Amino acid sequence: MADDLTRNKRVWTVPNLLSVARLAGVPVFLWLVLVPEADGWALLLLALSGVTDYLDGYLARKLDQTSALGEILDPVADRLYILAVVVGLALREIIPWWVAVILPLRDLLLWGLVPLLRTRGYSALPVHFLGKAATFNLLYAFPLLLLGDGVGVVASLAEVFGWAFAIWGIGLYWWAGVLYAWQVRRLLAETERRTVVPDA
Known part of the structure; x- marks a missing residue:
């Protein structure tokens, strides 16, 4: 039971660091789409986000690094990417x-x-x-x-x-x-x- 509580409270894990990196990419994506309109770099960033989205879940299970923070960060990163993409594409009049x-x-x-x-x-x-x-x-x-x-x-x-x-x-x-x-x-x-x- 104590081990479960300790695992749940972990912060500095590889999956959590990947989720934080994904979150840091959200404003970068918006800047790429709206300011220089560097669509190629924006697409590359989205692809990297998709890869890290898969990796953080896979590594959490593989390395036994699941945590309460990770369960929050992963869906929050997904929602923020979706929000950033729809706002960026709407401002560009693509959608x-x-x-x-x-x-x-x-x-x-x-x-x-x-x-x-x-x-x-x-x-x-x-x-x-x-x-x-x-x-x-x-x-x-x-x-x-x-x-x-x-x-x-x-x-x-x-x-x-x-x-x-x-x-x-x-x-x-x-x-x-x-x-x-x-x-x-x-x-x-x-x-x-x-x-x-x-x-x-």
Whole structure:
């Protein structure tokens, strides 16, 4: 039990450092897309983000370096990348603004459920496959749409496949959100409210 608590409190692990590096890349990506419009470098950064996203989960399991911090950093990095990409692409007029609004709106609605979860002693719900599938689709969609902003056959194909991934991703993202909300509702109905007893 003590070993589990120690592992849970670890901060300086290889997976956590990879997640921090991913987070540091978010403002760099926005700068690359909006200021010099260096799409090639922006795409490379997104590819590196995808690789580190896979690696941090793989290494956490392989090296037995799972931690409570890592469970927070990984989804936060995913959400911030999606937010940065949709804002950047909307400002470049590569995607319509409704796409840039509908994705963060879902996250805002779910964050609004966190105080309800805390009344039952939970800080978050575990990530399920549908949410991971949605994120996977979106993290493929937006680089393809950025590539599709060019000219030629490759750009045309990238745009078509990008929108295919985007439509599926947006649908799955919201479907996962509805399932999370349903889980919260069931949890609230099935668990007793926890009261915090102040220290004497």
